[in-house]
Amino acid sequence: MPELRVHRLPMAHPGDVSALAALLEAGTLRASEIRAVIGKTEGNGGLNDFTRGYFTQSLLLLLSRRTGEAPETLAERIPCVLSGGTEGVLSPHYCVFAVQPGDAAGEGLAIGTAFGPPVAPGDVGHGAQIRRVAATLRAAMRDAGIADPARVRLAQVKSPAGGPGQLLCSVAAGALGVAVGLGEISAAAAEAALLEDPSVFSERASASAGVEVLRDEVVLFGTAAGWGGGLRLAVRPMADALDLGAVQAAFRDVGLAPDPDVPPDQRGRIAAVLAKGEPDRSGRVRGQRHTMLGDTDLEAQRHLRGALGAVIAAVAGDGRIFVSGGAAHQGPPGGGLVAVIARDEGVGA
The missing domain is CATH 3.30.1330.160 (Cyanuric acid hydrolase/Barbituras, RU C)
Known part of the structure; x- marks a missing residue:
């Protein structure tokens, strides 16, 4: 039975992956078991926030050395969802989600990931993105072994930001794409509501956008049979x-x-x-x-x-x-x- 494990790790600076390197060196987990990374970096959170790309580069180089796979190959199967800005008491950190073999039976928290097709510059923040994210979310459900949308608890989405003025549109379209993918709303209704009707929302979508990603990325969590991990x-x-x-x-x-x-x-x-x-x-x-x-x-x-x-x-x-x-x-x-x-x-x- 697969078991989901989460390791919440500190970073001393935006390129610091030493805590993960120590876990890999100790054999606590293997690089091949890592399914997704979600974290906070100490940049400004804007379009020009280099800290997200800096961390992603450091992460992929570490995993490349461990797996022998090219960083570009790893980037196509391991979503790295980062949010810049650790204002106030927020602490820079990253959560590593790994799937390890286990012997638990029954139903537990599952993870599924999926990537959409490459997105052309400017092709964000409208109905096409909503439908694209919805399709990617359904692929993540299949990856997790979840057939019933009601069993999905949270979908973390990262989409390309497009150019200046498109960031908010991309975030909003990503959120509504989750709502469509989960059957909470139709694609037509979502497109009509996009940044026009704030009363239309999903309680299971967490969406963001950045210039460091080239396609929609979805990390999905829900309950499924055959998963353990407690x-x-x-x-x-x-x-x-x-x-x-x-x-x-x-x-x-x-x-x-x-x-x-x-x-x-x-x-x-x-x-x-x-x-x-x-x-x-x-x-x-x-x-x-x-x-x-x-x-x-x-x-x-x-x-x-x-x-x-x-x-x-x-x-x-x-x-x-x-x-x-x-x-x-x-x-x-x-x-x-x-x-x-x-x-x-x-x-x-």
């Missing part, structure tokens, strides 16, 4: 960036007991925390004015990542939180979603 995943929608209750509920859903934060003796069970958020376009949070959208000194998403990251990290007791801005069509408008992956009690990394 992992649970929970996703909760957040009404706004101050939705502490939703964050705590997500941790409780995976068997942890925040009161108000996760007790120190339980924090080692946290395998990954992923969140999407956005500044409320109304200019207010719970009736009070915010200045995130009008600050000409600091980009709005950087404000958001710092604020939301602090809320979530305070509950987790740990700054290794993947917080990505730009949550169009991902959770309620002005809010977003938070996902927690945790190990069952007694299960090691």
Whole structure:
């Protein structure tokens, strides 16, 4: 039986993969078992954020030395989804998702990955991307052995950013592509809603975009028969960036007991925390004015990542939180979603 394992690792700088190298050297996991990497780098999170590509290059060179495969070949089968910007208490880190042989029976958390076709420059942010991501998501479901979309818990999407002015469109189209792929909405309805109707959203989509990827990449998690590993995943929608209750509920859903934060003796069970958020376009949070959208000194998403990251990290007791801005069509408008992956009690990394 396959077992999903998650290793949450620190980085000393954007090109640091020494923690993963140590695990490979110790035999804790093999390079051939790695299925995906999701992480946070300390860049600005914008189109010119070189830290994402720098980390990806370092990762692929390490795995190339271990497997004998060319970095280009590895890049076509191992999604590396990175979000730039570790404002405030957020800590640069990366989560390595590996599938190892095991003897567990029953049903467990599964992972599936898939890549879409190469995307031409500028071919983002419209109906074609929505349909393309939907098809890629269905391929990831097949890879995970999941037939029923209801069993999908979270789909992490990374799409090409296109040119200036296309980043938000690409993120939004990626999120709606998940909604279409899961059967939550039709492709026609998704195209009509794209950046026009924020009330149309998925509670299982986490989408981002960057210049370092050339095709849509999907990392999907859900429950499937024949998987072990002792992992649970929970996703909760957040009404706004101050939705502490939703964050705590997500941790409780995976068997942890925040009161108000996760007790120190339980924090080692946290395998990954992923969140999407956005500044409320109304200019207010719970009736009070915010200045995130009008600050000409600091980009709005950087404000958001710092604020939301602090809320979530305070509950987790740990700054290794993947917080990505730009949550169009991902959770309620002005809010977003938070996902927690945790190990069952007694299960090691």
